[in-house]
Amino acid sequence: MPAVTGKPPVLEVDGLCVDFAVRRKQVRVLSDISFTVGRGETLGIIGESGCGKSMTALALLRMIPSPPGRITAGRVLLDGEDLIQVPEKRIRAIRGGEISMVFQEPMTSLNPVYTIGNQIAETIRRHKGISGAAAWKEAVDLLDMVHIPAPERRVHEYPHHLSGGMRQRVMIAMALACEPTVLLADEPTTALDVTVQAQIFDLLREIQEVHGTCIVLITHDFGAVSEMADRVLVMYAGHKVEEGTLDEISGEPRHPYTQGLLRSMPEIVDDPADIRERLPEIPGTVPDLLRGLEGCPFAPRCPSAMPKCRDRPGYTRLGDHRSVKCWLASEGTGDRVGS
Amino acid sequence: MNGTHPPPELPFREETEAPDIPWQVTARMFYANKAAVLGLIGFTVIAVVGLFGPAILQADPFDIVGAPLTGPGEPRPMGTDYLGRDVLAGMIHGTRPTLMMAVTATGFAVLIGISIGALAGFYGGRLDNLLMRITEFFQVLPPLVFAMVIVAIFGASFVIVILAIGVTTWTDLARLTRAEVLKIKEREFVMAARAIGMRNRPLIVGVLLPNALPPLVIAVTLQVGFTIIYEAALSFLGLTDPEIMTWGRMIGLSRDFFFEAWWSVTFPGLAILFTTLCIALVGDGLNDALNPRLRGR
Amino acid sequence: MTKRHLLAVDDLHVHYRLARPHLFGARPTLRAVDGVSLSVERGRTLGLVGESGCGKTTLGLAVLRLVEPTGGTVTFDGMELRSLGAEALLDVRRRMQIIFQDPYSSLNPRQNAGDIVRSPLDVQRVGSPSEREERVAELFSLVGLRPNQRNLFPHQFSGGQRQRISIARALALNPDLIVCDEPVSALDVAIQAQILNLLGELQEDLHLTFVFISHDLAVVQHICDEIAVMYLGVLVEKASRRTLFRSPRHPYTRALLSAVPARRASRRTERIRLEGDIPSPINIPPGCRFHTRCAYAQDRCRVEVPELVEKAPGHWEACHFETSPRAG
Ligand SMILES: Nc1ncnc2c1ncn2[C@@H]1O[C@H](COP(=O)(O)OP(=O)(O)OP(=O)(O)O)[C@@H](O)[C@H]1O
Ligand code: SF4
Ligand SMILES: [Mg+2]
Numbered sequence: 022m023p024a025v026t027g028k029p030p031v032l033e034v035d036g037l038c039v040d041f042a043v044r045r046k047q048v049r050v051l052s053d054i055s056f057t058v059g060r061g062e063t064l065g066i067i068g069e070s071g072c073g074k075s076m077t078a079l080a081l082l083r084m085i086p087s088p089p090g091r092i093t094a095g096r097v098l099l100d101g102e103d104l105i106q107v108p109e110k111r112i113r114a115i116r117g118g119e120i121s122m123v124f125q126e127p128m129t130s131l132n133p134v135y136t137i138g139n140q141i142a143e144t145i146r147r148h149k150g151i152s153g154a155a156a157w158k159e160a161v162d163l164l165d166m167v168h169i170p171a172p173e174r175r176v177h178e179y180p181h182h183l184s185g186g187m188r189q190r191v192m193i194a195m196a197l198a199c200e201p202t203v204l205l206a207d208e209p210t211t212a213l214d215v216t217v218q219a220q221i222f223d224l225l226r227e228i229q230e231v232h233g234t235c236i237v238l239i240t241h242d243f244g245a246v247s248e249m250a251d252r253v254l255v256m257y258a259g260h261k262v263e264e265g266t267l268d269e270i271s272g273e274p275r276h277p278y279t280q281g282l283l284r285s286m287p288e289i290v291d292d293p294a295d296i297r298e299r300l301p302e303i304p305g306t307v308p309d310l311l312r313g314l315e316g317c318p319f320a321p322r323c324p325s326a327m328p329k330c331r332d333r334p335g336y337t338r339l340g341d342h343r344s345v346k347c348w349l350a351s352e353g354t355g356d357r358v359g360s
Numbered sequence: 361m362n363g364t365h366p367p368p369e370l371p372f373r374e375e376t377e378a379p380d381i382p383w384q385v386t387a388r389m390f391y392a393n394k395a396a397v398l399g400l401i402g403f404t405v406i407a408v409v410g411l412f413g414p415a416i417l418q419a420d421p422f423d424i425v426g427a428p429l430t431g432p433g434e435p436r437p438m439g440t441d442y443l444g445r446d447v448l449a450g451m452i453h454g455t456r457p458t459l460m461m462a463v464t465a466t467g468f469a470v471l472i473g474i475s476i477g478a479l480a481g482f483y484g485g486r487l488d489n490l491l492m493r494i495t496e497f498f499q500v501l502p503p504l505v506f507a508m509v510i511v512a513i514f515g516a517s518f519v520i521v522i523l524a525i526g527v528t529t530w531t532d533l534a535r536l537t538r539a540e541v542l543k544i545k546e547r548e549f550v551m552a553a554r555a556i557g558m559r560n561r562p563l564i565v566g567v568l569l570p571n572a573l574p575p576l577v578i579a580v581t582l583q584v585g586f587t588i589i590y591e592a593a594l595s596f597l598g599l600t601d602p603e604i605m606t607w608g609r610m611i612g613l614s615r616d617f618f619f620e621a622w623w624s625v626t627f628p629g630l631a632i633l634f635t636t637l638c639i640a641l642v643g644d645g646l647n648d649a650l651n652p653r654l655r656g657r
Numbered sequence: 658m659t660k661r662h663l664l665a666v667d668d669l670h671v672h673y674r675l676a677r678p679h680l681f682g683a684r685p686t687l688r689a690v691d692g693v694s695l696s697v698e699r700g701r702t703l704g705l706v707g708e709s710g711c712g713k714t715t716l717g718l719a720v721l722r723l724v725e726p727t728g729g730t731v732t733f734d735g736m737e738l739r740s741l742g743a744e745a746l747l748d749v750r751r752r753m754q755i756i757f758q759d760p761y762s763s764l765n766p767r768q769n770a771g772d773i774v775r776s777p778l779d780v781q782r783v784g785s786p787s788e789r790e791e792r793v794a795e796l797f798s799l800v801g802l803r804p805n806q807r808n809l810f811p812h813q814f815s816g817g818q819r820q821r822i823s824i825a826r827a828l829a830l831n832p833d834l835i836v837c838d839e840p841v842s843a844l845d846v847a848i849q850a851q852i853l854n855l856l857g858e859l860q861e862d863l864h865l866t867f868v869f870i871s872h873d874l875a876v877v878q879h880i881c882d883e884i885a886v887m888y889l890g891v892l893v894e895k896a897s898r899r900t901l902f903r904s905p906r907h908p909y910t911r912a913l914l915s916a917v918p919a920r921r922a923s924r925r926t927e928r929i930r931l932e933g934d935i936p937s938p939i940n941i942p943p944g945c946r947f948h949t950r951c952a953y954a955q956d957r958c959r960v961e962v963p964e965l966v967e968k969a970p971g972h973w974e975a976c977h978f979e980t981s982p983r984a985g
Contacts, residue, residue: 216708216916282846287850304851306815548763552763552826554723555753555754557750650767
């Protein structure tokens, strides 16, 4: 496992807040999200649907549908450049350039009427300004790099000719076209079978080793995180509730939500018992942000909620890149920051 | 990157806890839709004119009451046509037959079109093939010629004209219904309905068709307008019952005199436009009110 | 099949005839299920795992005769379903139900939750209208829905709650067998646990028999007593939960297991990476249908079809060789 800290941060997100206007109400869908990703590092962002994972990725690239959405606070530093402040033209160059995205459903992200070669070459041409023939050649090389067999032939095929796994490889090839420094992968394997998912993870790891790309892996699947991530950020209702290394999060989770999430997942064991046990579940459902949240967003479902939880807890820092947003953690060690 | 990212999920839920009585919700939804209420009022006015107008204005629309082609003025607010017949009398006396014709002919077309489309889409295979061949046969026939043949054989009575219009205009509805049924048939709730032992007929009528409603409602409201105009064309060819005055007949007969006497065509034309608009607004409002997804907005 | 078994499937085939690819082409046949035999004991859960497109759903639907099998038999409680007439089949439908994967498409958007749960009672004309309403209320509480949610429409519920509605509908007629087609795959983990627990409780209380279809081995391990692994329309391995996870035999099963991300390092032992994708069911490879991706494939595998045979007591495998280091 790569070292955790000490790497210069490539991407630094600081206090990011996003509001949505819903029926004349301002709803905060991202509250004070901060994290950093170092060179060659993989950060896993995990949470249930609607917790703001995808929103975080979109906010980094200023791709939030606006209106109704709006980034109300925070900085996103890519090698020191604040993406929230740069002009529109620059952010367009960054999208698909320094920062690329890979989405869950490759079929909706690929244009069905063009061959995959066309689409990759077009991306290369637009960002690098090189000739058509050179771009085409690079497209073939990229397909080869993502281990698509017979790439010279495959470039002429249309997206619907490819299987789900192949399409996802094409998406990754496109994302890599401009040698990005950061790869945002939003549920890249959720639509795929486990055996194909394993292939895609191998590919992502290989690319990371060769190019030193930082990967932000957004997923609801803790298995995927544990396979890929060096550090993990747990999100709930637009809040970052816990952050730490993979071992810290899976070994000694501190936030009751993280604990509940991990416990509620069935896990494969080599020698299962004959009797089925009840899974420890988290009662209830994610809160409705429209109703407004007061205090700790997890309090209504939290087994250890106490009167104090009616106030919003701040981050309790437990170490470098290790923090928890819970009153339980602030009682012992660590010092509180922010709110 | 060319692609659209699916919109991120937001944890906003619209759960209203108050148990509602379904038809009340529908009614409330409908009344909240101002355009639909205006349409309903407009249509009611037309219907009232159709019902009671002839009793109040007891003129015979076929009577020649003055000089031909006199413009709107004092004794005749809508002028006279090329034979000197009162346009207003024609308008009022034409309302009931026009509405009856439009509604029954459309109803007839809807009945045929939806049944054939639903059967073809639901059962598929050979039956689908057969029904679609029949539909194509009716579709490639020039409808006017076909209607002419029917009227020529059975005579130009009001009922025959209605049947002739219905029989020649159902094909688009059949195709639309079939396409919708094919789409909805694949959804899992249809499989679920079969799993609880639902038979085919209730499945088609109770599950498939309600879900196919939105495009059908729009098609049907358009069809009503089309029927009125179609009848005008038949009148122009002299293929309708000569004893009965309709708006379409007025336009059909006076069409050649548009430049000399705009009023004899424009007033019935406006009436057709207004009626079609009202029906479309009501249809649209009903459609939304019946759609559970739009409730509570 | 003995009295213990509620359901037995023997050499079941479901072949779909597809449309002609072009005007003069022959109509291709898609062999979605291609000779599957299995049986389920009363009150137990049979798990059916496999990758997307391997025919799990088709098998589940064919068991209920919601798609017509093209060959083989399905015996439910001593009755051979394929020989039943339409009326008798409707009767049997009361006793077999299905829960679908997608909680968004399995509920009629134009019916409210209460009517959805009530529809089986209406269709089968069970009891008087007021008795049906009582039963709906009872079912609501059984699956953890509140009575005041009765008149809400599907889109007003979250995914987990919709799945509860589906479950309530499936329970309405007091079935013996429920085919659960990936009932938790579309749900968030925390909600997954709630639904799995609910299914477990219902099984105990109502003595239900489940056929549980899933592609998630962890979920299958949690909930199933017997597990059958499916690949391209056939079963490649079948064993009890304990046997299958302790000593998986078939190369495909082991590849599946090793592809599941491990949460603890301890399980990251054997790593088998499958190359390529599952072949098309229109063009099934000859011999062992897994040979195009199998690391152990020999010449024999390319011509000779391996039968599903009992290699150890209660442990069935379809492979010509002994490839597992741990099998014993
Ligand atoms: N009505 C149909 N007509 C033709 N082919 C079909 C039909 N239904 C399913 N198939 C095909 O049969 C094969 C098996 O499909 P099935 O849905 O049973 O797979 P599955 O194992 O349930 O997959 P998943 O995990 O994606 O749900 C697939 O190749 C599918 O495309
Ligand atoms: S029969 Fe051959 S190809 Fe098939 S699983 Fe066994 S070793 Fe692999
Ligand atoms: Mg399926």
